[in-house]
Amino acid sequence: MAVILNTLHARAATRISLRTFRLPGPCKVTRPNALRSLNTNTTATGSSQSSRWRQILYTTGAVAGVGAIGLYYALDQSVKASGLELHPPAYPWSHNGFIKGFDHQSIRRGYEVYKQVCAACHGMKYVSYRELVGVSHTEAEAKQAASEVCIADPMLVEGVIQVLDGPDDTGKMFLRPGKLFDRFPSPYPNEEAARAANNSALPPDLSVIVLARHGGEDYIFSLLTGYMEAPAGVVLADGMHFNPYFVSGSGSIGMAQALFSDMIAYEDGTTATQSQLAKDVVTFLSWAAQPEYDKRKKASIDVSSVAPDGRVGVKGLIDCPVYCPKVLLIMIPMLVLLTFWKRHLWSTIKSRKILFRETIKPPKKS
Ligand code: HEC
Numbered sequence: 001m002a003v004i005l006n007t008l009h010a011r012a013a014t015r016i017s018l019r020t021f022r023l024p025g026p027c028k029v030t031r032p033n034a035l036r037s038l039n040t041n042t043t044a045t046g047s048s049q050s051s052r053w054r055q056i057l058y059t060t061g062a063v064a065g066v067g068a069i070g071l072y073y074a075l076d077q078s079v080k081a082s083g084l085e086l087h088p089p090a091y092p093w094s095h096n097g098f099i100k101g102f103d104h105q106s107i108r109r110g111y112e113v114y115k116q117v118c119a120a121c122h123g124m125k126y127v128s129y130r131e132l133v134g135v136s137h138t139e140a141e142a143k144q145a146a147s148e149v150c151i152a153d154p155m156l157v158e159g160v161i162q163v164l165d166g167p168d169d170t171g172k173m174f175l176r177p178g179k180l181f182d183r184f185p186s187p188y189p190n191e192e193a194a195r196a197a198n199n200s201a202l203p204p205d206l207s208v209i210v211l212a213r214h215g216g217e218d219y220i221f222s223l224l225t226g227y228m229e230a231p232a233g234v235v236l237a238d239g240m241h242f243n244p245y246f247v248s249g250s251g252s253i254g255m256a257q258a259l260f261s262d263m264i265a266y267e268d269g270t271t272a273t274q275s276q277l278a279k280d281v282v283t284f285l286s287w288a289a290q291p292e293y294d295k296r297k298k299a300s301i302d303v304s305s306v307a308p309d310g311r312v313g314v315k316g317l318i319d320c321p322v323y324c325p326k327v328l329l330i331m332i333p334m335l336v337l338l339t340f341w342k343r344h345l346w347s348t349i350k351s352r353k354i355l356f357r358e359t360i361k362p363p364k365k366s
Pocket residue numbers: 113114117118119120121122198201202203204209213220223224246247252253254255256258259281
């Protein structure tokens with residue numbers, strides 16, 4: 001056997017197609033009638049046959065039973081009124097996809113929408129102005145944004161956001177204009193004030209809202225664009241609005257429709273339709289929730305090393321500014337090598353055929 005295996009091994013190394021490989025001489029089937037494969041070598045007695053039928057019967061019964069229960073459940077669910085909640089459709093976000101990153105122009109426009117519309121009610125306490133630098137704004141623009149008037153803040157003094165800071169050298173707190181390291185302020189000093197201003201509904205902080213809601217971007221986009229008249233039979237409480245996508249299930253939401261076509265003028269001239277505004281603000285919120293998104297995606301496909309002078313190369317070998325080909329340069333040759341290596345290792349097992357030889361009894365003397 002060792003000789004056979006050695007022969008096989010040597011052949012496997014030189015041949016490309018190994019699947020059709022056959023055992024050499026000594027194991028060739030010379031008398032097919034005298035040989036039986038393991039599968040067919042069962043002596044079917046009456047009792048084993050009946051137990052097999054019983055097994056088939058039980059299996060069929062179990063499958064039919066489970067199928068019937070499943071069908072009953074599906075039919076039962078289909079006629080149940082499960083509230084008015086609509087599930088958002090899946091939208092083709094430009095940053096979804098294996099090698100896609102955020103659309104940074106959209107982040108910039110989205111910040112504009114947030115600043116001019118949403119910031120009146122929602123804060124983003126985990127995002128600071130300095131994070132905009134290099135993402136959607138230059139440093140000067142971000143500094144300007146930090147000190148700009150964007151909300152009806154109680155600490156607004158002479159048109160500039162004032163941040164309570166301190167204590168100073170004399171131990172007193174003081175007000176100063178917003179700076180790069182400040183977080184996006186909340187429009188309300190506390191939860192009670194927020195509820196009081198919004199018909200007792202609490203506008204949530206939007207820093208990580210995209211990750212905090214089932215459906216993420218699709219849900220928030222649908223929510224922002226899905227306002228409609230309450231259907232007949234639905235009675236809304238005072239100050240409530242109807243939105244079938246809202247997770248409450250009844251469709252009743254404390255936030256009024258916030259986005260309307262042409263409500264703001266984009267600086268880059270993009271037409272500000274309602275869906276454009278919603279798409280941009282959701283892209284902005286998505287970036288805010290995961291500012292590491294682009295880097296994370298890049299890291300997963302980038303196997304490059306960065307030289308001290310900033311040049312990028314495959315482990316310092318090849319200069320290649322495009323990311324995808326760099327991955328392919330490494331992965332394709334590795335895949336080919338690994339395939340051949342695997343086939344080589346398994347060749348002795350894959351090309352082995354096990355047969356059982358029936359003992360041929362000498363004919364009885366009569
Ligand atoms: C006039 C105030 C106001 C404005 C402006 C506003 N919202 Fe809201 N928002 C609310 C309130 C109040 C709630 C809480 C609703 C509730 O719980 O019934 C809310 C809830 C939300 C929710 C959470 C929904 C959920 O599933 O719990 C999101 C997301 C949201 N707003 C996004 C936005 C965005 C984006 C904008 C800007 C385009 C915006 N809002 C503008 C008041 C506002």
